[in-house]
Amino acid sequence: MSDTAALALRLRGVVCRHGRLEAVTGVDLDIAAGERVALTGTNGSGKTTLLRAVLGLHRQTGGEILVGGRGHRTAAERSWRRRACAWIPQRPAAGRFPLLAGELLASSGAPAQAALAAERLGVGALSGRPLSSLSGGQLQRMHLARAVGCVAAGAGVLLADEPTAALDFAGQEEAAEVLTTLPVTVVVVTHDRAMAARCDRTLEMAAGALREVR
Numbered sequence: 431m432s433d434t435a436a437l438a439l440r441l442r443g444v445v446c447r448h449g450r451l452e453a454v455t456g457v458d459l460d461i462a463a464g465e466r467v468a469l470t471g472t473n474g475s476g477k478t479t480l481l482r483a484v485l486g487l488h489r490q491t492g493g494e495i496l497v498g499g500r501g502h503r504t505a506a507e508r509s510w511r512r513r514a515c516a517w518i519p520q521r522p523a524a525g526r527f528p529l530l531a532g533e534l535l536a537s538s539g540a541p542a543q544a545a546l547a548a549e550r551l552g553v554g555a556l557s558g559r560p561l562s563s564l565s566g567g568q569l570q571r572m573h574l575a576r577a578v579g580c581v582a583a584g585a586g587v588l589l590a591d592e593p594t595a596a597l598d599f600a601g602q603e604e605a606a607e608v609l610t611t612l613p614v615t616v617v618v619v620t621h622d623r624a625m626a627a628r629c630d631r632t633l634e635m636a637a638g639a640l641r642e643v644r
């Protein structure tokens with residue numbers, strides 16, 4: 431994967447289960463390359479599960495999910511999907527072993543660009559620190575900087591799960607600016623109206639189903 435090119439998403443009849451619970455109940459969705467979509471909705475309505483399904487991280491998934499026209503069946507497709515989609519998790523894990531913040535940035539595939547983004551987001555000086563020693567907001571900023579690196583390394587989609595939830599007011603604006611100006615397709619789960627307003631469309635999820643609200 432070389433230069434960044436925004437990728438389209440196509441979902442047909444997507445169903446995701448957690449054991450017996452059907453958390454996503456048959457979602458059809460088209461997102462054009464380069465579109466920015468806010469995904470809102472009540473707690474527990476299936477937003478995180480749906481994002482994880484697009485990433486290929488949710489095993490109990492049925493239906494069809496295409497990213498850039500490609501599926502997720504073969505090992506080559508799965509490996510491509512991991513690089514094509516940058517991901518900002520809702521509850522960033524500090525990890526089981528002591529990973530340094532700089533190592534997280536480097537794992538993006540574009541360490542220099544991720545480090546620059548970390549500077550811009552005010553956490554550049556923390557790159558020598560173990561992730562486990564960072565505050566929630568600092569960790570969230572670090573993951574955002576890593577995602578910028580992933581895009582520089584060629585990801586064409588950014589999936590972000592409440593990326594501003596732990597940030598102060600200034601951080602929320604900076605993060606929204608960074609997220610919505612990246613040259614990729616963006617799907618952001620958010621309860622932040624200002625973030626949603628910056629997006630091209632807002633979708634609302636309720637009990638596993640999706641509807642367009644703007």
Ligand SMILES: Nc1ncnc2c1ncn2[C@@H]1O[C@H](COP(=O)(O)OP(=O)(O)OP(=O)(O)O)[C@@H](O)[C@H]1O
Binds near residue numbers: 448453472476478480
């Ligand atoms: N690992 C799991 N095992 C069992 N059920 C789960 C698991 N993860 C999520 N669920 C259930 O699946 C449903 C959807 O959860 P999900 O995390 O996708 O919701 P969400 O819309 O992202 O919620 P929130 O806004 O609170 O983050 C919920 O009923 C939740 O309890």
